[in-house]
Amino acid sequence: MPEKPPVSALLLREILPVIKYEELVMVKGDPPESCAVCLYEFEKGEEIRWLSNCRHVFHRACLDRWMDHDQMTCPLCRTPFVPDELREEFNQRLWAASGIADFYREYSSVPGL
16 A cells, blocks of 8 residues: 555545445435445445445445555446546646646746756
């Protein structure tokens, strides 16, 4: 496991909602019984992530570990985590958080370059 999660994983954690399993039961009615990553059954009180693009459900910790390996798609169906309507904002935040913009600003201010 990486020591420090990539910037993309940190940003994804901000936009992907975390809910309790029993909240999903109330909303969805008949949710999946187990996490497709670890194969353990969901239990009342556990934090889960319900992906808005593909509607797959995972334990929060399982999906966070997946994202820590710079994965940006559902581990089950490979649908992108970031919905189309948030993609531009996500990319701008990723660009800003990466420090690349600061590098270019510093580079362009060096005399003779």
